[in-house]
Amino acid sequence: MKTVIDSGFADLSHMNFDVSDEQRFVLDEVDRACRELRPLEDEAYLSGKFNDRLAPIFRKAQLLGLPISRRYGEGQGADVLTYALALERIGQEGTGVRTFLSGHVSLGQVTVQKWASEEQKQRYLPPATRGEKVMCFGLTEPTAGSDPASLRTTFEEKGNNFILNGSKAWISNGSIANVAVIFAYPKGKREGMCAFIVEKNFEGYSSQQQKHKLGMPTSDTGSIFLDNCKVPRENLMGPAGKGLSIAYSGLMSGRLSVAAGCLGVIEDCINEAVAFSKQRIQHGKPIAKHQLVQRHIGEMSTNLEAAKNIVYKAALLKQKSDSDPEDKDLRDYADVMIAKAKYFASNASFDAADRAVQILGSSGYSFETRAPRHLVDTRVCRIYEGTDEIMVQKIAVSLLGTEYEAYR
Ligand SMILES: Cc1cc2nc3c(=O)[nH]c(=O)nc-3n(C[C@H](O)[C@H](O)[C@H](O)COP(=O)(O)OP(=O)(O)OC[C@H]3O[C@@H](n4cnc5c(N)ncnc54)[C@H](O)[C@@H]3O)c2cc1C
Structure with a gap:
């Protein structure tokens, strides 16, 4: 590395x-x-x-x-x-x-x-x-989140099919998806994970929507249940046994998408906060003229520029790495830059949403304005596709060396 x-x-x-x-x-x-x-x-x-x-x-x-x-x-x-x-x-x-x-x-x-x-x-x-x-991507399970290598879903070969058993939790598009990428171990083994393309209409597949989420009411999140699910042999995806590498490569793409989306969240928060602060009058002048309000706007804007630079850099590195897949150093470098982009941008977006709510005052406590929606919705960006803690440890280990890995 x-x-x-x-x-x-x-x-x-x-x-x-x-x-x-x-x-x-x-x-x-x-x-x-x-x-x-x-x-x-x-x-x-x-x-x-x-x-x-x-x-x-x-x-x-x-x-x-x-x-x-x-x-x-x-x-x-x-x-x-x-x-x-x-x-x-x-x-x-x-x-x-x-x-x-x-x-x-x-x-x-x-x-x-x-x-x-x-x-x-x-x-x-x-x-x-x-x-x-x-489509959706089914890696997380009720007992396997930050540690996907501990997942419990299994497969066994029977005739021309693989029979999958297990469940997936907290899957984006999980209850509406027609096609899921599913990760599983050979039955009785803790290595040799494989990836499968599984259709909703395959025998033994069912799903259920996750209710009572903190935010993102307009996005579907669901559980997937595989009960002797019959997956045709030709639906094994990628080399057998390379499931974890496939999962990690998917996460690189997913994390970058989270980081990029967070830039938009910050922009929307700035737009709403700036517009509101110019028209809201307190103490005889627009609150935009109060220096402590300006501080929030200055912080949001500075964080946006920093986040943009790191996200675009990560995107270009991934682009370069995708065109030269044999260069392992480049892939590792892109992977760590994406972790930095996700970590920084998701925290910056949460901070921007919080500051925008503060500027809006009581108006910011109503979901009729945009800032509080961003506040509850963007919180998940610090959790899914690798939590803050996992991102930071990954970044630190890229400098310390793999012998200092906090977990395996
Ligand atoms: C709305 C939503 C959508 C999602 N979409 C998908 C999806 O499409 N596909 C999918 O596969 N998954 C999805 N997930 C799952 C998501 O990726 C996991 O929630 C995430 O990886 C964290 O796993 P966990 O929730 O099990 O938390 P855990 O892994 O149990 O972690 C709990 C806490 O412990 C900390 N922790 C765990 N291990 C360590 C460690 N070694 N060192 C330090 N701290 C540690 C974590 O950082 C966290 O703070 C989604 C989750 C949500 C909430």
């Missing part, structure tokens, strides 16, 4: 954050879709319901397969940075909206694109890019 502190300008030679004409075109489409979505998301959020208008609106804007190759259905072949910029804009609409895409695209489709056989890609990616089939 590369254990250097950032080597400065040498690393920046390929860092170009200028938005190209192609990226501008994509971002204009994303912006149009987000504007169409906002009133519908408002309505769904206030009535506490899953927003089922998301997929059709995002499909119209060709966002459901944005980073997927044009060979598959409505894949758009966007590079990693372009996709991250799109997720940043989508993040303004809420963490729930962005989480739908993280589950369906970043964790689901991107993992299939990287690891599945050509035949599997042809079968599963086109309907996913068209939104006809929703």
Whole structure:
């Protein structure tokens, strides 16, 4: 593992954050879709319901397969940075909206694109890019969260099928997904984890929506139950025994999507706080003229710039690593940069939402404003796809060396 502190300008030679004409075109489409979505998301959020208008609106804007190759259905072949910029804009609409895409695209489709056989890609990616089939990524279990290697779901071979038994918990899109990437160990073993593409209509598969969540009412989160679930042999994905590597590669893509979405959350909080502070009068002047209010805005804005730089850098490193998969040092470096991006951006977004609520005062205590929704919704970004603690330890170990790993 590369254990250097950032080597400065040498690393920046390929860092170009200028938005190209192609990226501008994509971002204009994303912006149009987000504007169409906002009133519908408002309505769904206030009535506490899953927003089922998301997929059709995002499909119209060709966002459901944005980073997927044009060979598959409505894949758009966007590079990693372009996709991250799109997720940043989508993040303004809420963490729930962005989480739908993280589950369906970043964790689901991107993992299939990287690891599945050509035949599997042809079968599963086109309907996913068209939104006809929703995808999810089933790694977490009731007793296996930060330690996915301890998962208990098992498989055994029977004739032309694998028989899966176990359950998955807290899966984004879990109760609405038609296709799940599922991780399991061979029965009776604690090594040789495998990944499977499992369809909702396979015998022995069922799911249930998670209720009473802290936030993200418009995003589906669910449990998946595999009760002697019959998975055809051809649905084993990637090399047998490489399930944990497949899971970790999916998490790299998922974590980056979380980090990018958090940028949008900060932007939306700043927009609302700035607008409110100019029109709210207290002590005879707009509260924007009170220096302690300005401090909140200054902090949010500075954190946004810092977060953008680290997220874009992580995206470019992932892009470089994806195009040179044999370079293990580069992959490790990208992996740690993504952990830094997720850790920093998710904390910055939570802080921005908290400051925006403070500026809004009692108005910020009503879900009719945007800041409190961000406050409860973005909290999950410090938990899912690797908690703050796991991210920080990963970052520290990249400097200390693997012999200092806090856990195995
Ligand atoms: C809304 C939502 C959506 C989700 N979507 C998905 C999904 O699509 N797919 C999926 O597979 N999972 C998903 N998850 C699960 C998520 O990834 C896990 O919740 C997360 O990895 C943490 O696992 P845990 O909740 O079991 O907490 P635990 O692992 O039990 O951790 C509890 C606490 O202990 C700390 N801790 C644990 N181990 C260590 C350690 N070694 N050192 C220091 N501290 C430690 C943690 O940081 C945390 O603070 C989702 C979760 C939520 C809430």
